[in-house]
Structures are given as C-alpha cells and as structure tokens.
Amino acid sequence: MTASPTPTTAEELRGAGLRVTAARVALLETVRAGDHLGVESIASGVRHRVGHISLQAVYEALHALTAAGLVRRIEPAGHPARYEGRVGDNHHHIVCRSCGAVVDVDCAVGDAPCLAASDDRGFAIDEAEVVYWGTCPDCSTGRSS
Ligand SMILES: [Zn+2]
Numbered sequence: 294m295t296a297s298p299t300p301t302t303a304e305e306l307r308g309a310g311l312r313v314t315a316a317r318v319a320l321l322e323t324v325r326a327g328d329h330l331g332v333e334s335i336a337s338g339v340r341h342r343v344g345h346i347s348l349q350a351v352y353e354a355l356h357a358l359t360a361a362g363l364v365r366r367i368e369p370a371g372h373p374a375r376y377e378g379r380v381g382d383n384h385h386h387i388v389c390r391s392c393g394a395v396v397d398v399d400c401a402v403g404d405a406p407c408l409a410a411s412d413d414r415g416f417a418i419d420e421a422e423v424v425y426w427g428t429c430p431d432c433s434t435g436r437s438s
C-alpha cells in the first residue's frame with residue numbers, strides 16, 4: 294500500500310530497463326486486464342490494441358517482460374503456459390484437472406518460501422512452488438463428459 298502516484302505502463306517498462314514499444318505496452322496491459330491468459334489470448338488482445346503482431350513477437354515480448362519481473366509465467370504440468378500481471382506477492386494457484394481453469398489463492402504466509410523444507414541440503418532456498426490441483430465448481434457439478 295503505497296501512496297506514490299501510479300506510474301504509467303511505459304514508465305514501468307522503462308523502470309525495468311526495457312525498451313518501450315507500443316507492442317510491449319499493449320502486451321502488459323492485456324496481461325494485467327486478463328485472468329491468467331494463454332499466449333493466443335494475449336496475442337489477440339495485443340492485436341486488438343495495436344494491430345498486427347506476430348506470435349513470435351508476442352513470445353519474445355512475454356519473455357522480456359517475464360525476465361524483468363513485470364509478468365509472471367505459470368506453467369501447470371500438462372497445460373499450456375499462462376501469464377498474469379500479479380507479481381511479487383508469492384500467491385499460489387489452484388488448477389482444475391479437468392478444464393485447466395486457473396485461479397489465484399493468497400499465500401498463507403505472505404513471502405517466499407512459504408513451505409520450509411524438512412532439510413535444505415545446504416541450498417539457500419528462496420521459493421517453494423505451490424500448485425493446488427483439484428476440480429473446479431463447474432466441472433464438479435456440471436456435465437460429465
Ligand atoms: Zn474445471
């Protein structure tokens with residue numbers, strides 16, 4: 294909770310040491326407006342904002358923004374990667390085994406690593422990757438396929 298004025302998306306890119314392009318601004322805005330979007334959805338959101346952009350360029354921009362810490366990549370096993378703009382709070386995800394829906398769940402502890410290893414084996418551990426797997430309400434009440 295900071296009271297400082299909110300920087301523009303372009304300022305955030307610059308602050309992260311990234312070159313500012315219309316496509317990167319559109320991409321960051323698309324990811325933030327969305328809810329754990331896949332690459333195809335992000336590409337169509339970016340195209341909606343700035344016109345044509347190749348899927349390859351979307352991948353490259355996502356890679357740069359993820360490396361800069363502006364975007365978080367989630368890759369549930371067996372499902373395509375998703376991207377989100379909620380970064381730095383060590384929140385976790387619940388993934389539906391059936392339809393692949395992804396929802397946020399706040400970290401019970403708040404900072405990483407929130408699970409203490411029983412034996413760190415001499416490693417300096419800075420993160421525990423927690424994914425909860427289950428069946429979403431739609432899939433558990435709805436139709437069985
Ligand atoms: Zn589901």
Ligand SMILES: [Zn+2]
Nearest residue numbers: 377379396397
């Ligand atoms: Zn999330």
